[in-house]
Amino acid sequence: MDPLDSSASKPNARLAAQSSPQGIAADLVAVLVSVTSGEPRVLTIQDQRALPSGPFELAHRSLQSGLRAWVERQTRLPLGYVEQLYTFADRDRAGSTGQHVISISYLGLTREQPAFGEHEARWRGWYDYFPWEDHRDGPPPLMEKALQPGLKAWASAASDRAAQRARRQRAAMLFGFEEHGWNEELVLQRYELLYEAKLIPEATRGNSTASTSTRAALSNAPGHPMILDHRRILATGIARLRAKIKYHPVVFELMPDTFTLLQLQRCVEALAGRQVHKPNFRRLIEQQELVEETGETSQDTGGRPAKLFRFRRAVLAERAIAGTKLPVSGA
Amino acid sequence: MDPLDSSASKPNARLAAQSSPQGIAADLVAVLVSVTSGEPRVLTIQDQRALPSGPFELAHRSLQSGLRAWVERQTRLPLGYVEQLYTFADRDRAGSTGQHVISISYLGLTREQPAFGEHEARWRGWYDYFPWEDHRDGPPPLMEKALQPGLKAWASAASDRAAQRARRQRAAMLFGFEEHGWNEELVLQRYELLYEAKLIPEATRGNSTASTSTRAALSNAPGHPMILDHRRILATGIARLRAKIKYHPVVFELMPDTFTLLQLQRCVEALAGRQVHKPNFRRLIEQQELVEETGETSQDTGGRPAKLFRFRRAVLAERAIAGTKLPVSGA
DNA sequence: ATAACATATGCTCAACGAGAGTATATGACA
DNA sequence: TGTCATATACTCTCGTTGAGCATATGTTAT
Known part of the structure; x- marks a missing residue:
């Protein structure tokens, strides 16, 4: 266990406002996920070797709203869902500068990208990493x-x-x-x-x-490697998302407005990295009334046309927290 | 949604090491939990209106090890389990100083307190809050x-x-x-x-x-109120712990070396804030081989003496992550 | 000593949900 | 017109869970 310097161990440590400012820098790091044509993707910069990140500025009401606004301005993508992942502060993160940096990482979900455009930002399948x-x-x-x-x-x-x-x-x-x-x-x-x-x-x-x-x-x-501990942050995000889709209807943040049940299933499979039993999947989706028919159908690949569905946003109010299950067979 | 200042929205934001240091202070806040005689308690300071906290110093290898060492030195309590909770940075946290403070909160579990001693630190039942x-x-x-x-x-x-x-x-x-x-x-x-x-x-x-x-x-x-957002941090810790005990054997970090099954059940009930069906509780504990008999018995209150058990630490290696269930009936 | 009591320990049962297999419907395409 | 691919629906089995009941083994009061 690391020893602490004396100031940290003095009795009766004071509270936030009294602590001496010491030039710590804070960074926001984002794991932005979308699923396009059955592949889970993550937004990268720097020749696909880094996650998008930026300094934490003081104008934000909160970390979360700050990240949301920052990402939406940068990428012009609407963020459907945002969740804090973890805060890192390993001494080695700063590299050679010796400056201490705290990294606060976030997971964000977005629709299939319309046009992310500009900069060196690019989507890349997360299984490449x-x-x-x-x-x-x-x-x-x-x-x-x-x-x-x-x-x-x-x-x-x-x-x-x-x-x-x-x-x-x-x-x-x-x-x-x-x-x-x-x-x-x-x-x-x-x-x-x-x-x-x-x-x-x-x-x-x-x-x-x-x-x-x-x-x-x-x-x-x-x-594929990444700089610093970005690959570890990405792993954290994937793990969190794979756990989350089982009991919270976040998958729909990644889907287009209307979709077929098979498309939805493929999206879940892409995230979970494993196949799903089709009849059971449909049973759970429908008996929980997560979706409603649009009345239209889609003929994609040949075969019987599939009904198109839409996410029932009402469930977010009905059981905002209570929970919702998706059948990704546990261990 | 909050607007961002211009520097945060410039294209292609740089990475951690290049961000300008701007005098942000980081604080560690700890939710330290123990269960004594069937009551869940939390360590407080400042006339029981604050959680223990201290400035984040630079000597630590990581946030987690830093917090662990800091707490163990301050309280002389061995920390069985430590987990990061959440990072807050609301603008209003700093109070009147205008200084921006990031608070990184942690949950820590410890045995029934032997002697915390000194300072104004005191244990208080969390249901008081x-x-x-x-x-x-x-x-x-x-x-x-x-x-x-x-x-x-x-x-x-x-x-x-x-x-x-x-x-x-x-x-x-x-x-x-x-x-x-x-x-x-x-x-x-x-x-x-x-x-x-x-x-x-x-x-x-x-x-x-x-x-x-x-x-x-x-x-x-x-x-009972607390300063700043400490009560909210405590709520976060309680919620996390209540979720965790259902699928991870962390309860044992709060128990003495040997204990009866009823004591264990009372501890779980204290944390979960609800009663547990006794036969089912015992069934799950034993069929998962979480405990082993010590051979001795305990006669507490009159009534048939209960066998004493000990936590099988081996399960931490066997299914370190795989999971372990406790019967706290969900919604 | 004996009855009453309190706790520990063990067994049984019904209801539910998850996993998996199978069958049928409906369209496209050769 | 037949074959194929997909959509959609039904059934069955098994394990888990919630709950109730029965028995064992001590202490305490009369």
């Missing part, structure tokens, strides 16, 4: 080819037998190896295990400090 | 006597008929009035509704700015 998280067609080949042997080696490298077993068990549990089922919510824990096992570049320390040997071993590490 | 949240003996009298009429009046005061219905529905849903069952997790939403209805003093704005008329009406408002 986490290829092992897409289990819609079963476990991806990457799992057996790269991750499983790598994790086995990591487990065997532990000091004693007990530690080896613990490592093996942890890896099996997180990646669903033996008997253990795949739990799509453990995105962050999997990510952290992978860099603990040095199968992907570490995130909290600056990338530039990696030794040459490590860099060589990681040259073909799975998944 | 939220008397309407204790439903262990059914809905508290306060509900019918004060809250229900107050909320009815608030609903009737809405502009048009639709708004009145919406308000009534929201109140009924949150407080479990007609047909709606009591959902113990909605602590924060209930708190926010109560001050929206002006049944308790507002929290985000400084208390000192309340008008005399408002202050008179609130003079016997239910529940």
Whole structure:
């Protein structure tokens, strides 16, 4: 455990207003998600190696409203849903400057992008960063080819037998190896295990400090990297969203005004990274009265035309918090 | 929606390290919980009107480890479990100084206090702050006597008929009035509704700015007040903990080394604020192998002596994340 | 000593919801 | 006209959950 300097441990610490200002900078980092043609995407900048972020200015009534206004002005996208993710302040985040930076990260959902335009902002599929998280067609080949042997080696490298077993068990549990089922919510824990096992570049320390040997071993590490700890923030956002869609009707913030039930299902599957049982999905959607028919139909791919539905916004008032279930089979 | 100043909306906002330092101060606020003799308690300072807090110093490896070390040094209590709650930065938090303060709040669990000693730190039952949240003996009298009429009046005061219905529905849903069952997790939403209805003093704005008329009406408002938004932070912590105990074995962080199953049940009931069906509780505890017998027994109050149990710490490794259920009947 | 009582511990049952499989309807397309 | 792909509907089984009841084993009062 890190020792604290003396000022932090003096008895009877004072309150907010009396604390000495010390030049801490605060940043907002946004994980903006949309789902286009069945692929979950995230807004990136800097050659797709960073999440959009900006300094926290003082004009905002609150962090949340500030982020919402900032994003909507930047991207011209209406933000349907915004939620705070986590606040980071690792000492290493600041890089070489030594300046201490607090990063407050947010998750935001938006419709299929109309025209984000300008700047270097680009949407990119989030499975480009986490290829092992897409289990819609079963476990991806990457799992057996790269991750499983790598994790086995990591487990065997532990000091004693007990530690080896613990490592093996942890890896099996997180990646669903033996008997253990795949739990799509453990995105962050999997990510952290992978860099603990040095199968992907570490995130909290600056990338530039990696030794040459490590860099060589990681040259073909799975998944696209990001600067600083942005990839970890993205993992946090994915995990939160995958948990959220199960009991809160946020999926609809990602859908167009009207949609077919299959489109809705594909969207959920894209987010969850796993397939969903179609009859059960429809049953839950309809018996909870989450949607209403528009009366029109859509003929997409050939086959019987599907009814078009619209989200019943009334449910947000009826059970604003009470809860709503989506059938993504748990562990 | 709040407008933003120009610097925040310039295209292509830069990243953390390049943002201009602007004298923002960061504070850590802790919600420290323990359960003593069947009552959930929270550590307070300043005549029990504030949560312990202190400035965020730069020596910490991370926010979490910083908070943990700080609390353990201040209170000499070992922290079993620490979790980040939320980060606030409302403009009004700073009070009259105009200084912008970010508050990062944490939830921490500790054993029954051995000796916290010194300073003005004191444990206080959390239902002193939220008397309407204790439903262990059914809905508290306060509900019918004060809250229900107050909320009815608030609903009737809405502009048009639709708004009145919406308000009534929201109140009924949150407080479990007609047909709606009591959902113990909605602590924060209930708190926010109560001050929206002006049944308790507002929290985000400084208390000192309340008008005399408002202050008179609130003079016997239910529940003990706190400074700034500390009561809201406490509500956030209670809500988080009530949700967490259902699927993660954190209750044991609040228990002594050995305990009877009834003691464990009383602890869960104290946190959840509602009773639990005894046979079902035992069934779930034992079939999940969360505990093991010590071999000894305890005779507390007269009656058949109860077996003493101990938490099987091994489960933390076995299903570190996978989950564990406690039977607190949902909505 | 014995009855009354309080708590611990164990068993059973009914209702519900989740997971999974199967069958039918309706359109497009060759 | 037949084949195909998708939409839509129905059924069944199993595990979980909520709730009630029965029994065991002590203490305390008479």
